[in-house]
Amino acid sequence: MSKLLRVGVLASGGGTNLQAIIDRCQDGSLSAELVVVLTNKPGVGALDRASEAGIPTLCIDHRGFSSREAFDQAVVTALQDAGVELVVLAGFMRIITQVFLDAFPQRIINIHPALLPAFPGLHVQQQAIDYGARFSGCTVHFVDGGVDTGAIIIQAVVPVLPDDTADTLATRILEQEHRVYPQAIQLIADGRISIAGRQVIITPEIPTKPVALVNPAISDRSSRDQ
Numbered sequence: 001m002s003k004l005l006r007v008g009v010l011a012s013g014g015g016t017n018l019q020a021i022i023d024r025c026q027d028g029s030l031s032a033e034l035v036v037v038l039t040n041k042p043g044v045g046a047l048d049r050a051s052e053a054g055i056p057t058l059c060i061d062h063r064g065f066s067s068r069e070a071f072d073q074a075v076v077t078a079l080q081d082a083g084v085e086l087v088v089l090a091g092f093m094r095i096i097t098q099v100f101l102d103a104f105p106q107r108i109i110n111i112h113p114a115l116l117p118a119f120p121g122l123h124v125q126q127q128a129i130d131y132g133a134r135f136s137g138c139t140v141h142f143v144d145g146g147v148d149t150g151a152i153i154i155q156a157v158v159p160v161l162p163d164d165t166a167d168t169l170a171t172r173i174l175e176q177e178h179r180v181y182p183q184a185i186q187l188i189a190d191g192r193i194s195i196a197g198r199q200v201i202i203t204p205e206i207p208t209k210p211v212a213l214v215n216p217a218i219s220d221r222s223s224r225d226q
């Protein structure tokens, strides 16, 4: 078996993305080893999920630090101590500072529940609905110094439906998050990803069907004329 990529997951909440990654590691379809799960909040679901899977956990409460940089330095030290090669942000609700970026250059990825560059930031499912967007989705991207601005690795698209609430849309998007995040990690584990400016290059390329999605669907002329 080839060497497993040593992954550290950072989460702030329920940890369903963490669970999807754990499941793929356990069924052998993801060549990664979760060496630590770190949260900035005590008592969150992600900690239970990690413990259940026998993964070492750490809670570093950001409220105990006088600056973002001091918090990030503590996180960096913990990740380095665990021998982490790739940092995976999975619902980690903190902005990363330069201290963190410098310690793991091009080695931090994030998942965001919108089709970037549309709707960066928070409460993005509600933003997509309020804007009247017909599609939303999720984006896995490298983390850079901006808010949700780094180079994009993979995206999935879902329709926004007329009776959607933020919760129903979030659920539809989460289903896709659980598919694309393990795939992004696997591509990195396989050494298939390089970054050229804003472009993420995957080698060898993955063939993608040039299909278009339309919402609302184009009405069928025969049924319209009846």
Ligand code: GAR
Residues within 6 Å of the ligand: 011, 012, 013, 014, 015, 016, 017, 018, 090, 091, 092, 093, 111, 112, 113, 121, 174, 177
């Ligand atoms: C996910 O929808 C993730 O995309 C989002 O938080 C949720 C975490 O769910 N992340 C962000 O909004 C980051 N800005 P989970 O804890 O069940 O994985």
